[in-house]
Amino acid sequence: MNTSSHEISLTVNGRAVEATVESRLSLADFLRRELGLVGTHLGCEQGACGACTVLVDGRSVRSCIMLAVQADECELRTVESLAPGLAMHPLQDAFHKHQALQCGFCTPGMLLRCLELIEENPDITDEEAREGISSNSCRCTGYQYIVDAVVEAAEQMRQ
C-alpha cells in the first residue's frame, strides 16, 4: 500500500512525544500500538460507540476516527492520566463506589467524557448527566449508576 509518513509532536498525558507516523494511522492505534496506552479501547472503529474517547485539547474526541497526524501539536489526555499515583481520581472513586461499571470496557472513554461534562458544568444534574453520556455506549450498566457517579463526582470536585 502507498503510505506516506509524517513527523508529529504532541503532548500525551503531560509528556512531550515526537513520532513518525503513517498517514493512515488512527489516533487510537497510535496510542495503543505505538505508545502502549492500551486503556483507550476499540469497540467499533467507526465512530459509533465512544469506547475510544480521549481528550484532545480538553475536548472529547473519538480516537478511532481521528488520524494520529491530526493530533500534531495537540495536548492529549487518556485514561492513564487520571490517577498516575496510588490514589484514584474523584471521578474514578465515584465510579467505584456506585458500581458504574461492569465489564469496564466502555469505562475509560466514559470517564473522559464525564470529566469533560463536569469541567463544562460543575453543577451537573441527573438529566444533564444522562444526556451528556448519551454520546457513549455502555452495553452493561444501563447507564443509571454512571449517572449517579457523575453527579456525586461533580459534587466532590466542587469542594
Add this chain to the structure above:
Amino acid sequence: MPTVREHPETLNWVGKSIRRIEDPKFLRGRGNYIDDYSVPNMLEVAIVRSTEPHARIVSIDTSAAEALPGVAAVVTGAAAAEVTDPMPDFGPSPDKHVWRCLAVDKVRYVGEGVAAVAAESRAIAEDAADLVHVEYEPLPPVVDWHDALAEGAPLIHEALGSNVPFHRSFVFGDVEDDYAEADVVVSDVLYWGRSGGQPLETVGAVADYDLGSGMMTIHVNSLTFTSFLFMLAGTLKVPSNKLDMHPHPAGGSFGAKFWEVKTAAIAGMMSKVTGRPVKFMQDRLDNIANGDHHGSDRRYEVSLAALRDGTMLSMKVKVVDNYGAYIQFGVGHHGNSLAQAVGPYRMRSIAYDVTAVLTNKCQQGAYRGFGSEVGNWVLERMVDLMATELDMDPVEIRRKNFIQPDQFPYFIPTGNCYDSGNYEGVLDKTLELADYHGWRRRQAEMRAEGRLVGIGICTCQERSVFSATEFWFWFDQPVGVTSSPESVTLDIDAMGAVTATLYSNASWGNSPETMVAQFAGEELGVDPSEVNVVYAGSNQGLPATGPGGSRFTIMVSGAVEGAANRIKAKAAKIAAHLLEANEDDLEWIDGGFAVRGSPDRRKDLGEIALQAHLFKHSLPDEIDSGLEASFVHDHPYTTLPNADRTDLGVFYPFVGHASHVAVVEVDPDTGKVEFLDYTAVHDCGTCVNPRSVGGQVIGGTVQGLGSTLFEEFVYDGDGVLKTPSFAEYLLPSALDSPALKVGHQETPSPYTPYGIKGGGEAGRMMAPSAICAAIDDAVGIRVRRLPATPERVLDMIEAAED
C-alpha cells in the same frame, strides 16, 4: 432431592454492597483485555469474508496477497481443513451440517470466513485480505423460515437432505383433556426478531503453538465452558492435554463469549501454519456478521386454554426457529424455554412442537436468556391476551394463577423443579414501588388529553444454574447426567493472606472476583478487599464451567464453601495441637479457632497458617506443610430425562422471579416509545452484593428494551446483511433508557449455599413482556413482532385507527 440447607442467620459479608474487587484495574485502563495482550514476534490476522449469502467457491487466488511484503501466510478454507478438524458442535448429527473454522467448497452466509491472512501487522493483514480474489458461483439464498421448509428449497447442507436439523413434538401432561375442559382458548402468531449480545469488546485470541513441545497455548476472552475445551483441542488436532487456555477478562459477553470458539480455532490454526504466535482480534463487522452468536429468531403459533374464571390450564406451542447456517448448540435454547415453560403459573400441561431450520444467516449462539427470554415473552403475551378476552385485569389474572409459597418444591409439567418462590410478594412490592394504581389514575387523565400512554406489567421466571443435561434431551439415548461443576482453590499463605484461584474464564462483566472474595470473607473471616483472586490456565485446571445460565455465583459459592471447610478441617488439627486442646472442643469463631467456653484460648487463621507453612515438624505427623485446599462443586440437583421425553428431568432448578411495570408514551407522529416510568422488583434469593444485582437488573432491562424496540440483525430477501455495524444495529443509549426503580425480595433457595439464586440474566428476561404490554395499552393493538420499531408501531397505530 438434594438436602435442604440451614442458612446462617447472621452473615458478615454476603449481602453487603461492597465495592467490586475487579474495578480498580478497569478504572485505570489496565484491564488486560485480550487486545491489550501481545507477545514478541506476533503476527496478526484478518479474515476474508464471503460477500455472498449462498454460493459455491469456484476458486481462490491468494497470489497477490502472498506477494505483499509483511504477509506470512494466506490460508484458504480448503487449506485450513487439512490442518484442522471440524468445529465443536453440540447439536444433533453434526456430521450432516459440518461446521469449519473457514468455509470449504461453499459459503452459507454473508460474512462467513473463506480465507485468513497472517501478517506483521493488522493493517498489512487487512490490505492483503483485500487482495485475495474469490470466485463464487452464486446459489439461490434461503432466508426466511418458510422458504427453508418449502418443497424443493435449496439446501444449506446437502448432506442433511433437508433444511431441518431437528424437529420434535413434546407433550407434557394431558393437553387434550385440559383443552376439552377449557371454556376459552385464545391463539396468536408471534415473531421474535434476531438480536444479539454485541458486547462492546469483540472476541479475540492470541495463540502460540510450540513446535518443540507440541503445546498449544491460547490466551482468549471467550470459552468459559472450560470442561469442554477438549473439543477445541480436537479441532486443532492437538492432544487434549497439550492445549492450555488462559483467560482474559471479557469486555462484556451476555452469552456471546460463552463458547465463541472460532476465533481461538483460527488463531491456533494460523499459529500452527506459521510457527509463530498469532493474534486474531475480530473487528465489529466480524463480530456482527460472523460471530456465531446471534440470538433467537422465532415464529410461534400458540394458544392458551383457560376456564372462564381465568384459571389457566394448558398451552400449545408450535415454534419454528431460524437457526442460520449452522446449529452449534442444537436446540438447547428450547430446553431453556422448557425449563420454565409455564412461568410462575399453575398450568397443568403443555404441548411444545419445535422445528429448527437452517438458512443463509449467521448461526445462533448464546444471548442472555438463551432462548428462555423468548418463552417468557410468548407466555406473557398470551396471558395478556387471555386477560383481554376474559375482560380481566392483567394483574388479577396473574395473581389468580400463581404457584403458592407452600407448593414448593414444585415440579412443572416439563419435569423441571422450581425450588422456592413467593410470587405474590414480588407482585405486591412491584405494584407499590411502581405506584401502579396512581399511574392508572394519571393515565386516565393523560388519555383524556389525547396522549397515548400505556402501562404494562409482567411476572416472569428466571431459571438458574443449568446442568448440561439440558443439551442431551434431543438425543434418544441420553449420555449421562452432566454436572457442569465449578472449582476453586483457596490458599492461605504464611501471613494468613488468602489467594483464590478460579478455573474458568469467569470475568465478563459479572462480578466473579467480588463474589469469590465475599464468600471467602464469609467462610474464613477475612476482609474481602484483601483476598487476591487469580485465574489458572486450563491445562493445570480443575473442572469448571464458568458463567452462563445465571450459574456462576451459586456454583462458586459452593466451591468456596467446600474448599474453606477443608482448610478449616486442617486448621482445626493444628489449632488443637497448639492449644493443647481436643479438636472436638474447638469452635470456629471470628476467623480462628477457640476453645469452647474459653474464648481467650484461641488461634487466628494467620497464626495457624504460619505454623502450617514453617513448622511442619513441630506439628503432628499426619499434617503436611502448607494450608491450601481445592473443591469441585458439582451441580446440586439435576436428573435425567425419561425415555419417551414426557419428562425432561431437572436441569435448571433454582428459579428466581421478577415483576416489571413499564409506563410508556407513544408518539403518534413518529412511533417512538418514551418511558415515563419503569419499575423492576426481583427475587433471586439471597443477594450477595445487592448493588451488583441491581446493576445486572438495570443493564439487563436496557438490553431487553433494545431487543424490544430496535435491535435486530436484518437480512433482506436476498440474504444481504443490512445491519453490519453500530450505525445500523442500534444499541440503547442513555437517552433511550429509563431511570429504573429497583426493588428486591429475598426468598432463599433451600438447596444452595446462603440461599442464592442466579440473577445475571435478569432484566432481559422480563422487559420485553412489560414494554409490549405497555405499548398495547397505549395504542390499543397488540405487539406481535419484535422489535417493535417506530415504523412498526406507526403501522400498529394506523391499523388501530382503521
